[in-house]
Amino acid sequence: MHTQLIEYKDGDAVLEAFVAKDDSFAGKRPAVLVNHAWGGQGDYERERAVMLAEMGYVGIALDNYGKGKRGTNPEENTRLMTPFIQDRALLRQRLAAGLAFAKGHKDVDVDRIAAIGYCFGGLCALDMARAGDVQLKGVVSFHGLFAKPELGPQAPISAKVLILHGYDDPMAKPDQMIAVADEMTAAKADWQIVAYGHTVHGFSNPQANMPDNGILYNSAAAARSWKAMQNFLAEVFI
Numbered sequence: 534m535h536t537q538l539i540e541y542k543d544g545d546a547v548l549e550a551f552v553a554k555d556d557s558f559a560g561k562r563p564a565v566l567v568n569h570a571w572g573g574q575g576d577y578e579r580e581r582a583v584m585l586a587e588m589g590y591v592g593i594a595l596d597n598y599g600k601g602k603r604g605t606n607p608e609e610n611t612r613l614m615t616p617f618i619q620d621r622a623l624l625r626q627r628l629a630a631g632l633a634f635a636k637g638h639k640d641v642d643v644d645r646i647a648a649i650g651y652c653f654g655g656l657c658a659l660d661m662a663r664a665g666d667v668q669l670k671g672v673v674s675f676h677g678l679f680a681k682p683e684l685g686p687q688a689p690i691s692a693k694v695l696i697l698h699g700y701d702d703p704m705a706k707p708d709q710m711i712a713v714a715d716e717m718t719a720a721k722a723d724w725q726i727v728a729y730g731h732t733v734h735g736f737s738n739p740q741a742n743m744p745d746n747g748i749l750y751n752s753a754a755a756a757r758s759w760k761a762m763q764n765f766l767a768e769v770f771i
Contacts (some may be wrong), residue, residue: 534586536579540600543630550600550631553586555638563723563770564591566631566643568650568657570738571610573603577738584690588763591641591708593633595631597624597657614653618644621660621682628661632669643752645770647692649762652735655696656680659713662692662722671769673697673762679705679713690722695765697758699732705745727761 536553551574554562565585574596582592597617601660603608608643617624636643647670650658655677656761662672663682671693678694681687694717698710715722729751736751737758745751 534583536583539634541630541634541653543627544605546627547600547632548596548634549574550596550634551582553579553582553592555586555589558589561640561642562589562591563645563647563766564593564635564636564697565639565766566646566648566649566661567592568597568628568631568654568661568666569594569654569762570654570735571604571614572614572741573610575603577740581649583672587722588766590766591635591638593631593635593638594633595628595657597627597631597654600636600729606619613627615651618656619649624657625660625664625682625684627640628657629666632666633653634663636668643668645670647671647766647769649675650677651675651737652677659694659696662690662694663687665689665691667691671695671765673765674704675758675762676734681708681716687716687720690717690720692722693765693769694722694724695761696708696724696726697737698726698749699726699734699736699754700728700730701747702734704734727758729757 578594582594585592600706615653655674658672736754
């Protein structure tokens, strides 16, 4: 297993991707981009990149806030995330820089790229699909946010979409789940939603332990969602 931190840029903003690849796999291979939660790229996202590399992909944990910009508590996390929630055009530009970085990596098959994301990163994954790059084959949102970007008429979405959702997530309630399903249908996307009962926000992360805020790890949903993602990636990369 080979891991490396590599700088890339969005305009003047310096970003730093964590790239993992298993050198026992020869030649170019599909890439899976990992969009971080509201605290910024951390150990969790880097571990997921390594797990994806073990599956034969190039795992790339993106850095959507900027090199060294990380939150250590909810207040800092909110401060980092809010500019991108409020300016979805800025977020789209930042995500496009990450996708361009992946396309430029020597080991990546540019016609087989997917993206996943957690919480805020789930919104990022959906926004990557909404941006319409035809080389993006699929996206997976884990307990993500669903709000539309409101950047004008939505063009048809070519990337396949898998949304893995805690039904009791207070940050994305059932009416919002239905709204995103309607949005994906209107955009002619090939979409799936898997909703896990008795499951709240952050269910995939063993460190999620804020039950009073509707944030809690769920081992069953974590295992089921990872398996669902594996099956989805196998399909989109055929």
